[in-house]
């Protein structure tokens with residue numbers, strides 16, 4: 155007979171609260187719950203009382219073994235309300251069909267055509283950096299990732315729309331972040347309707363003009379917009395996919411890049427090694443896909459940043475029926491969360507789990523299946539995992555090639571937004587290096 159899932163005791167709750175206040179983020183409280191209650195526990199926050207599962211076995215259970223017995227879609231969540239029928243929030247055959255349509259532009263065989271775009275857009279943003287200025291990498295990396303994504307994957311220059319839509323995009327991201335909605339269904343969401351109207355207007359206009367251009371034989375159908383149009387989807391369904399990728403494809407890489415700069419900034423030896431590798435292997439030349447993939451140390455830095463601060467730090471599901479994991483009963487209809495953050499800091503798998511040690515990835519520690527799951531796993535793993543890693547390599551390598559960067563202050567904490575972000579920001583002093591090759595016109 156399966157046991158009910160335990161709730162942390164009130165003493166544990168008190169210690170969790172202290173950890174939260176000390177470290178200024180709820181993940182600190184979750185760590186106390188895990189340490190004192192075990193790898194299956196339930197938290198109670200008003201109406202929000204999910205079952206939390208931790209560890210490689212638990213991840214495998216949710217992502218693979220019991221895949222068919224979970225649903226993703228939860229109509230109660232703002233993300234479902236905003237993305238409507240986006241691939242991220244659909245289940246079953248609808249999900250699988252959308253995923254298939256959307257995969258080609260994100261497939262590595264397209265990547266050689268994307269690298270110049272990624273380098274060019276990175277240079278476009280860094281062109282605005284004055285020597286010795288202090289810049290916030292959290293903000294600057296968002297500009298880079300938006301321009302990159304829309305140019306490479308949607309085939310559009312997003313420079314001007316980004317200026318107009320910037321605050322609307324941030325409003326929508328705040329809307330789908332943890333917040334009042336967890337306790338209060340229908341909680342007010344100021345500014346969201348207007349932000350959604352603005353972003354929708356842009357997306358519907360993009361779809362309309364592209365349809366005409368395709369009909370007139372003036373546009374390629376290779377990018378995501380083209381693929382969705384030739385698949386025969388209506389405008390509303392295309393809008394849902396474009397908004398899904400717009401958010402899922404840039405907010406995550408913004409966080410990854412910002413954390414990578416923070417970690418390099420707080421570990422000058424790692425910054426020196428990463429730069430040396432870039433200098434040795436690329437010199438002042440512009441890299442291609444193969445050269446980027448050969449930056450081994452930079453690859454470990456990215457993997458380690460994703461381990462310590464996974465931008466998506468959890469996966470949420472709904473149990474479609476009564477289930478049992480590790481002797482515990484999971485009732486049908488219950489929200490289940492697999493914790494990427496706790497699994498990737500699990501001391502039984504990761505020695506010195508809180509230490510930034512890129513080279514641990516050379517030693518193979520990540521080979522325990524489902525111990526490193528920054529991109530999820532199984533049939534719903536991240537659709538943009540390969541693109542995200544290519545972009546991170548391209549942006550980090552290009553900026554290391556062209557700038558000296560020094561962290562100005564190091565007191566950041568992980569903020570649980572739609573992604574895990576370094577707040578209040580990552581301030582760095584930048585100085586242009588001499589001799590890096592400019593991009594050809």
Ligand code: HEM
Pocket residue numbers: 241242243253260307398399402403404406407410460464465466468469470527528529530531533534535536537538539541542543
């Ligand atoms: C550092 C970058 C990224 C990280 C850490 C990340 C992480 C993740 C994770 C953990 C999941 C699975 C969540 C779950 O199990 O519920 C996921 C799903 C997804 N990601 Fe990413 N992601 C990143 C970049 C991207 C990019 C660049 C795109 C698109 C261009 C993208 C599009 C998606 C989509 C569409 C899904 C849903 C897949 C499905 O349900 O079939 N992501 N991502």
